[in-house]
């Protein structure tokens with residue numbers, strides 16, 4: 001138990017057919033809430049932060065908090081750099097001790113995505129870290145700044161991308177989107193099943209907030225092993241704070257943030273069937 005590589009967590013999930021939540025955090029309270037939830041439910045945990053969030057939560061401050069919290073946890077915790085865009089920040093995360101990185105070159109043409117991903121993967125390997133990358137385009141955007149259209153992952157491209165980059169986990173686009181869904185999510189399970197039958201490595205579903213429990217179960221049955229959740233946690237923290245206009249003192253406010261994050265993390269861990277596994 002303690003800080004582990006993401007690959008170790010995903011390998012266990014693969015053998016035992018469950019999903020593992022990768023929960024985005026923005027401050028110490030959310031880190032503590034997520035670890036607390038994982039310890040209470042005996043679930044593996046992936047703690048993550050995306051590069052676009054660093055303006056609010058600088059990496060040199062939040063990174064060591066995440067790594068230290070993972071080291072002291074009584075369950076396996078991987079610390080993951082989500083949607084890495086620049087070599088400098090990915091390297092900084094690895095130096096701080098993150099045990100996995102996602103390089104996001106999904107906006108590039110296939111050839112360039114493959115070449116850039118290979119470079120970042122080679123750097124991550126120097127640190128012994130796990131590598132995730134993306135092919136196709138997930139809708140919305142991580143911080144809501146743009147609304148990217150969904151480009152469903154092609155099976156042939158996914159196969160080539162996985163083979164040529166040698167990554168450990170592949171994020172795919174099957175109708176999933178970052179942020180809250182405008183209507184019901186319409187996931188292309190047929191495409192997921194095809195990709196899963198052609199590719200050995202664990203598959204990653206971004207845009208977890210707003211997907212139903214039955215869709216999660218279907219995705220898990222077709223090879224999704226890592227599920228990213230950000231908006232639902234942030235929204236639950238805001239909701240709880242808005243509903244409590246009076247706090248006894250600053251510390252009861254801090255406690256409520258931690259609890260609000262933990263409630264959402266627990267809810268998703270239960271849906272992902274990762275509880276009682278460690």
Ligand code: 13P
Pocket residue numbers: 024050082083142177178179180205206207208209228229230231232
């Ligand atoms: P949501 O904000 O939709 O949960 O997506 C999170 C995510 O995919 C982070 O990479």
